[in-house]
Amino acid sequence: MSRLITVVALLSTAGLMSSCATNPGALDEVERLDVAIVDTHSFDDSSFTQGLEVEPEGTLLVGTGWEGQSRIYRSTVEGQELSSVDLDPEFFGEGLTRYEEDIWQLTWQDGVAMKRDATTLAELERISYEGEGWGLCSFDNELIMSDGTSQLRRLDPESFNERERLSVTLGGEEVVGINELECLDDSIYANVFMTTDILRIDAATGTVTAVIDASSLPNNAADDPDNVLNGIAHIPGTDRFLLSGKRWPDLYEVEIVATRQAQ
Template identity: 35%
Template structure:
């Protein structure tokens, strides 16, 4: 098991945009935008674990000590030779313990778990799937009006992103939209909100195509901090040049551990975040 320590401060980076605007196309990133005064949050890597490089990670979650991962891929947008899956993953080996294939007409996106139910978004199909644990039996399908990108839960509501500046709050029983909240950074809307995780009262969001995880107050929508994972992403790309963008945040509420990874990354990391 590899050990490394990284302390990251705010830096300015320029990235090359995706050539066709497709959120699931490979890219090294997008322009980082103008300078801002959002506080930088430090990040330290505690441990690294193996991660399957064929997994186009769209969602990551820890529930009752087990890691779950949702991946992307569909008949209309094949990722390598893979379609979408929902998996329970062995953290130590990166291999699936349980795996469910998604119908190839759907492109799987973010996942979250609430009350022994896994919720999995689809990207463009406007469907949300619900599965029971531990059997991964699909018990419900819900309709959604937006694209599905990231999803998390505050323990009562499901919180969804669609790549815009909005967070959407849904009733988990019916998937009825309860309310929405725009997300702002220094008074300006912040776009490309992607994979989500709820940690100690805040929503943490990967910002698609950029090396940032945003810390968001879900009540006001204000971004209260920004984590720069550039150095981790650089390490990943030296290990595997085919690795795609950072995507995947999981929080173990029992151990207080945070994990991050990315699409087709060879490693998954336990990290410690500053305040």
């Protein structure tokens, strides 16, 4: 069963498609936000983007998926590739994050996380975990991992050992399909797979505090159901984010703004 079919079945079973993020009853106390494009940068349209992160130095880390095509690479925000390392062809790459001088990279259904040297991207070790790997981000003393369900895992940033889990809830209901992640301040930003919704999640409780509508971003990728929004990266020292998608030719620099009310 393909990833697309698996996830759609999971979302349908739970009764939580993208409509869960636009249910007025569920959002009475949740902020509704939009994105405003500030700039557009060129992006590698062969990248099946699974992980996206801006490093402290300002360079961009990208992790891509698909067996035989997965890699990790570093580029400038403007799109100049600086270095690249292929994953072994049997692996389907997933999310990644930098923690101090290491990079952790997930695989989808292989149950393997790879620890890499942040300078060279060289693999240092492999760690096994249960279930699927989807998104990954890091705070000062922990990693946060998604697995396509409503659960987020708190992980030790050195050993990758699981500490605990929290459920992501919107209006009291669990939200499945939690995918690519970005950790910022006391919140986790996460896109909901196969939708254009980005959730801002309280990192302590798992409660959704805002739903960000990114449907205004032009999807200029080739016509393919897999080529959806995926990739959230905060630009350090600013209030801006970079957003892209699987095989998207564009990397959007955006600000998160209040939803414009209809007149």
